Amino acid sequence: xxxxxxxxxxxxxxxxxxxxxxxxxxxxxxxxxxxxxxxxxxxxxxxxxxxxxxxxxxxxxxxxxxxxxxxxxxxxxxxxxxxxxxxxxxxxxxxxxxxxxxxxxxxxxxxxxxxxxxxxxxxxxxxxxxxxxxxxxxxxxxxxxxxxxxxxxxxxxxxxxxxxxxxxxxxxxxxxxxxxxxxxxxxxxxxxxxxxxxxxxxxxxxxxxxxxxxxxxxxxxxxxxxxxxxxxxxx
Amino acid sequence: xxxxxxxxxxxxxxxxxxxxxxxxxxxxxxxxxxxxxxxxxxxxxxxxxxxxxxxxxxxxxxxxxxxxxxxxxxxxxxxxxxxxxxxxxxxxxxxxxxxxxxxxxxxxxxxxxxxxxxxxxxxxxxxxxxxxxxxxxxxxxxxxxxxxxxxxxxxxxxxxxxxxxxxxxxxxxxxxxxxxxxxxxxxxxxxxxxxxxxxxxxxxxxxxxxxxxxxxxxxxxxxxxxxxxxxxxxxxxxxxxxxxxxxxxxxxxxxxxxxxxxxxxxxxxxxxxxxxxxxxxxxxxxxxxxxxxxxxxxxxxxxxxxxxxxxxxxxxxxxxxxxxxxxxxxxxxxxxxxxxxxxxxxxxxxxxxx
Numbered sequence: 001x002x003x004x005x006x007x008x009x010x011x012x013x014x015x016x017x018x019x020x021x022x023x024x025x026x027x028x029x030x031x032x033x034x035x036x037x038x039x040x041x042x043x044x045x046x047x048x049x050x051x052x053x054x055x056x057x058x059x060x061x062x063x064x065x066x067x068x069x070x071x072x073x074x075x076x077x078x079x080x081x082x083x084x085x086x087x088x089x090x091x092x093x094x095x096x097x098x099x100x101x102x103x104x105x106x107x108x109x110x111x112x113x114x115x116x117x118x119x120x121x122x123x124x125x126x127x128x129x130x131x132x133x134x135x136x137x138x139x140x141x142x143x144x145x146x147x148x149x150x151x152x153x154x155x156x157x158x159x160x161x162x163x164x165x166x167x168x169x170x171x172x173x174x175x176x177x178x179x180x181x182x183x184x185x186x187x188x189x190x191x192x193x194x195x196x197x198x199x200x201x202x203x204x205x206x207x208x209x210x211x212x213x214x215x216x217x218x219x220x221x222x223x224x225x226x227x228x229x230x231x232x233x234x235x
Numbered sequence: 236x237x238x239x240x241x242x243x244x245x246x247x248x249x250x251x252x253x254x255x256x257x258x259x260x261x262x263x264x265x266x267x268x269x270x271x272x273x274x275x276x277x278x279x280x281x282x283x284x285x286x287x288x289x290x291x292x293x294x295x296x297x298x299x300x301x302x303x304x305x306x307x308x309x310x311x312x313x314x315x316x317x318x319x320x321x322x323x324x325x326x327x328x329x330x331x332x333x334x335x336x337x338x339x340x341x342x343x344x345x346x347x348x349x350x351x352x353x354x355x356x357x358x359x360x361x362x363x364x365x366x367x368x369x370x371x372x373x374x375x376x377x378x379x380x381x382x383x384x385x386x387x388x389x390x391x392x393x394x395x396x397x398x399x400x401x402x403x404x405x406x407x408x409x410x411x412x413x414x415x416x417x418x419x420x421x422x423x424x425x426x427x428x429x430x431x432x433x434x435x436x437x438x439x440x441x442x443x444x445x446x447x448x449x450x451x452x453x454x455x456x457x458x459x460x461x462x463x464x465x466x467x468x469x470x471x472x473x474x475x476x477x478x479x480x481x482x483x484x485x486x487x488x489x490x491x492x493x494x495x496x497x498x499x500x501x502x503x504x505x506x507x508x509x510x511x512x513x514x515x516x517x518x519x520x521x522x523x524x525x526x527x528x529x530x531x532x533x534x535x536x537x538x539x540x541x542x543x544x545x546x547x548x549x550x551x552x553x554x555x556x557x558x559x560x561x562x563x564x565x566x567x568x569x570x571x572x573x574x575x576x577x578x579x580x581x582x583x584x585x586x587x588x589x
Binding site for chain 1: 465468469471472474475476478479480481482483484485486
């Protein structure tokens, strides 16, 4: 049984349809990369999975449980976390407070120990723990955003364009961390503009266009597919 | 929103024109602080020119700080409410009035005890104050449930929220007129409250020190709550980025309720203190509304510390200017300060440059 199963969902904003009968699956411990041109509905898919939008039709199951009617604050408690593409940190809160807000739903417990784990993964955050997140560089913000999402020790993490707006060196660093996070057993579903690089690290991938699923397969197969290459990888 | 993610956005412009440079320099925080300090100095100089004694100017300054404390308690609630709910609550002045009158009502129900020298009030005032704070806080939550929450659920526009709060201000004021009438009320009618004899010709009542002390204690309490507790951090997080707060699992409706509770309780404390320093009138809070908004804007909307700083500046400016101006122009002084802030540095003293 897959960890996340998105089945034939149709959804959008107001009366504008963005996704049409789209199906996506993520198995445990997998990195799944969603690529496609602008406006294909990649971010909308993330929002629908996380309950920020509710599908008009179809269903979303997480660990066999139907979550398509849950609100984001309920979905957080099921063991799934989401890192939005923009405005993904509390700019006026310190790094440490951002991480604490990541663990908001925890009633008690080892928040200190969890923070240390995040600091191990991103040592730079430890140096700047008392700094306001809004005063940090784009790459550091991305670390804060991912760190906050990891505070709950989720089973699945949704990353919306983790490399957007970052310098190439920082992109490599963030991707390397994503692989490392995945190696601890966490499943990752990510949306990326940086298609080639993200397919290279993904176990499987989906190519979205006009709200529909055009291609799917292993990361390598999609990279080698001449149609995918010509249409979406710029080569 | 997140424009700073783009590294090129931070690149400094090359050699801006002179007028642009002057304009940019005027908009810095330092420039605004200098202008405000200059304005306060101007008020003092005007007072001296009118042959007002140094002792009186000093006394007025101390009273101004006290008035600033009262305005500050109101404006902290106002700025928190704006931060979390993103609308200017025009009924906040009415909450101040309500707090003053609820304190009055509780005092009437209690037996009058001995006067706590050197203050002019007895323990019944303190009990009434402590009772009225949560009462007004709960009233604020109740108003939110019947009105603002419905508007939120319908994604109503900002204008609708502002108009609804204005309506609520008139409604609350009418209720106060109905229950307590339009006559002035006093917590202690005809009780002598002599000023203490202090050095430098300073004439200040012990009550005024109490008011200032309590304002400081409450402000510190709010500060600790916002900085140290989980709910306080969640309030700041929700004010900063409501959508992300939801994504992180923060129940925003609970944050909203806490915001109203705190805002209402602080407004009530401000009202009771204002009533103690002068008298109770159904429009007392309405006249505080303008100084409160001025303080909120001056200290950057949504920033509690800024609101307090703004309130102190406005309190002092208002009081000291009474040395040569009719006190009825007090709100006018606050208004001038607000307009100046909006012209020079609309984001206020503590706002970023984003």
